[in-house]
Amino acid sequence: MSKVTKAVIPAAGYGTRMLPITKTISKEMLPLVDKPILQIVVEELVEAGIEDIIVVTAAHKTDMVDYFSDTASDLADHLRTGGPSKEALLKDLEGVKDLANFAFIEQRGVYGTGTPVVCAEPYLGAEPFIYTFSDDFFIAQKNSYVQMIEAYEKYQAPVIGCQARTQDGDYDRYGYVGGKELAPGEIEVNAIVEHPGKANKPGDLASLGGFIVTADVLPYLHKVRENLPANKEFYFNAALGEMLHDGKKVVAKEIVDAQYYDTGNKLEYMKTSVAMAVRHPEIGPQFRQFLSQFVKENTSES
């Protein structure tokens, strides 16, 4: 069985919820303190052994290519003249392009999470690959992608990264899986329902950690695409649903000891910014002090 070394990241959205900044800056490139959101996803993938990263993007979103692939030699030159005090920054700067082999391809096709994988198909081969999103991530004691890869290697079946989400509104926001437990936190899936609503939920595990699949998924994805009614969204999960219908095994892996961070709207982006600042090695201690002062002031008022 071949190792999981590839990842596909969809990043073609306009990010209109974050306008006006996303007029010019891709939403995936918005900073969490001093690095773009997408870099955190990339670093998590790299830590899990991913070497090749295919970013499926739109032609006008050139900042991602500039950031992950360019050498930025003007800036590097400027830092070199700054002497030893700038060496760490120079290392950070030059490290970005060496994180992985990046390929950027343009998205064409209908709206939905299925399309980026169809666009990446010519570059995928027969190997397993991770399909994961660019505006949310887990910070886990054990890397969330490592947790998923272990499940993939154990069951040799597609893996859906999941976590329980049980607030009423969640059932209208995420895809949910149901099935029978094979081992703690490992479920053989028998139902995948996109935005089921609380009444029709197949279980409490929401699909929000990405997927590991192989090229096996592609024929199913094409089938879903071909049969897609007009004006319907093209969900990746629907292809996994088709695999279940066909009697293929699909496993849900509950991501454990992990905090989920979302950046998909202004409020979640702000919360995640604060959380990353608190964890930041350089500014964390002082920022925590600033926050505890804030909390003190706001508690005494009420």
Place this chain on the structure above:
Amino acid sequence: MKVRKAVIAAAGFGTRFLPQTKAMPKEMLPLIDKPIIQYIVEDMVAAGITDIIIVGSSSKRAIEDHFDVANEDLLNNLRAGGPKKQHYIDELEELANLANFTYVRQKGPYGNATPILSAAHLIGNEPFIYAYADDLTVATPNAFQQMIALYDELQGTIMPCIRVTDDVDFDRYGILGGQPVRDDVLKVDSAVEKPGRANAPSDFASVGGYLFTPDVLDYIESGLKALPEGKEFYVVDSLVEPMLKDGKPYYGCVIKESKRYDTGDKLEYLKTVVDFALQRKDLGDDFREYLRTKV
């Protein structure tokens, strides 16, 4: 003469925010959903500025794009979203028509007087605001409005100030000396860089940013000529001091009911983000609750 021009210095590499600033100008760092420089531009426009000259470098294209008309793909996407996305289309159109923007590249010696040198040929015989792109002051009326009102009255260069009390601040800011015109306005006769409390001529600390009289451009030329080889070109040394020596009128003014935000380093940037998010009507309550309970 009516103040209608402004120069914004935006040529720095922003190395303190690396790696983020590898492919994104630090002036474009967001405070929630809007880049820092847009807050500054909006304040200028509200103060009656119509012509904005941004002094940048080859890596600052995103600033030009941001104040340009929006890309047609984005507009089409918003149009497809129907009436509920219309406000974004309106907002983007407004953004493209905020002011007349001119972009010039910075050339010349290192230092904060160089952006003025690079923009000089576009300013003409007019007063103008000179601002840094990482220095935000929130006030009502806004800081530029207050500076312009004072200029209209006193017809001299206006330097925004804060009153300092802590010992460290006397070692951190340029301190102005002179005669009080009234509360919080000083007719300046000297400017001393980081004098320490013992030698400080007053408690008026200059916080950066100016509203210059047109004759400053004469001093740009002579200042550059007088600058020794390899020396840095600073506003205070090369412009303010010679102008004061020649008896040009300068006023230090405390911006009333204001809060200053420095976004020049990571910690101050993050504090500013938090503060701005708390003040937002659409986020403030939920965000405050998060900070109180979850952090």
